[in-house]
Structure formats: C-alpha cells, structure tokens
Amino acid sequence: MAALALATDKPTKELMEKPPVGQTDPVITNIMWRNLLTQALFQIVVLLILQFKGRSIFGVSEKVNNTLIFNIFVLCQVFNEFNSRDMERINVFKGSQRNRLFWGIVVVTIAFQVVMVELLNKFANTERLSWGQWGACFGIAAISWPICWVFKFIPVPAKPIFGYGRGIANVS
Template sequence: MDTLGALALATERPTNQLMIKPPVGRTEPLITNVMWRNLTAQALYQIFNEFNARNLEKKNIFKGLHKNKLFVGIVGATLILQVLMVEFLNRFANTKRLNWVQWGACVGIASMSWLIGWLVKWITVSGKQFLFFFRRGAPAT
C-alpha cells in the first residue's frame, strides 16, 4: 500500500510554490516538523483504525478483544513508542512535546475513526464485486 501511495504522490506535478522554498542543507533533518506533525497525526489515527480492521462487519469492535493478547500488546507498544518519540526523543525525531490539551485533542480526533467505522457498518453492501461496475460492457442494472 505504501508503494501505491508513493506512486500516486510521484504523479503530482511540481508547483511554483515549491520553487520559492530555499534549498535544504545537508545538516537539516530529512523529516521536517510539518512532516512529523502529519506523520504523528496519521499514525495515531491508524492505531485507532486497527480496532475497526479487526472485524470488517461487526459493529462492536471491542468484542473478544481481551482474548487477543498479541493485538493488545502490539497496539500498546505502538502507543508507547509514539509517546516516547514525541515526548522524549525530541532531538532524534525532531519533535516538540505536547501538553495535555494537545494530547487530548489528538486522541479525541483519532477516536473519531471508531465512530466513523461504526456508522459505515450500517451501510449495506452489494454482493457484486466492486470492480464489476467498471468492466467494459457491464450490463446496466
């Protein structure tokens, strides 16, 4: 999936705005603060979405969670690593520490994926293959 995402981004044409930015020196971090901000936000959102991905059809995403210790351990380790990166590895990760309000906002926004996942599961899905609709000569229904 990362490969396809990178390929999609590579098809974007350069903008004039890009040419206005000054060159970046060799000693500057490869990942900028803006990149870290976006990476952190998306990573936190993906953590919450892992619960949605456990079962694509059931509305209760927490059912049986206590039986899957490995899943809980991986999510816990991911959370711990993210907190360590943001709060304690400032030099290495070029991050800024967050206060409680900022952490709360991150968790609140990310947890919306649970609500979105629950709402989406109320939408009925056709039994036909999705790509069927894009085939040439597909009969109109």
C-alpha cells in the first residue's frame, strides 16, 4: 500500500527540472540513504525499547505489548510515507492535499490496521487496545516527523557513498 501511495504523486515542476538519472547511477541516492538510515535507526530503537521494557512502561501483558509493537511498527510505516514523498522537502505535507489517492491509501491502511487489531484478534494474534494505547501508538509513530525534519538539515555529498543499489547496467 505504501508503494502505491507514493506512486500516486504527480511529478512536480522541481522534479521535472532535475537532470535525468543515468543507467549506472545508484538506484538509492545519498539522500535516500540518509532518510532510510534515520527511519531505520528510529524504528529499531523504539521497537527494541518496547520489546524489552514495553510491558513495564505501559503496565500491560505480553500479548498487549506485542500488539503495541505491531501497531507502532505499522503506524511508523504510515507516517514515513509522508517523509518519503519528497526526500529533500522540509514540509512533508506540502502538496499532499492535492493528492486524494495518497490520502485514501493512508486512510485505508490505517483502517485495515484498526480492523486487524480490534476485530481480527484470533487471526492476527492481537489484543484490543484502549484509546490511550492507540494514542500512544500514534504519538510514538508521529515522532518520526520531527526526527526526519531535523535530519533533512544534514547535508549529503552528491557523489554516491555506497556502491549498493546500482542500476541494472552494473548488475553483471
């Protein structure tokens, strides 16, 4: 769903004015690496804290804690969809109001998550959450926005740092 949501944005004037990317250029740019590593580090830290201290932090059973971990993980992906729309844009919401399909996919993803947690307990092996627990899940996932905002001020070199993610021409 996230890939579909991100693919629905129409090209902006700024994007169309950029030079084309060559076949041998890395698929994953330094800017993408910066944002990817930022989000990965944030999510790993949050999920490890919840895995080892979540029960005592929230005062819940192991099954509820596992549901919180699952819920926060999915919501982090939803919030990161906004961060990923334009890797260089400081305002992650700029232009999003024009894309109803993007918002529809975000809403459907959240609705599916609510159904998984609240109604499909046996199928998803989840436990129903209270309103406060849902608020905590959304609040923790929303922390990714200011973190991403801060890290967007870290400049990255234009020359590729990593050789991974090379274009198809370099695979062989």
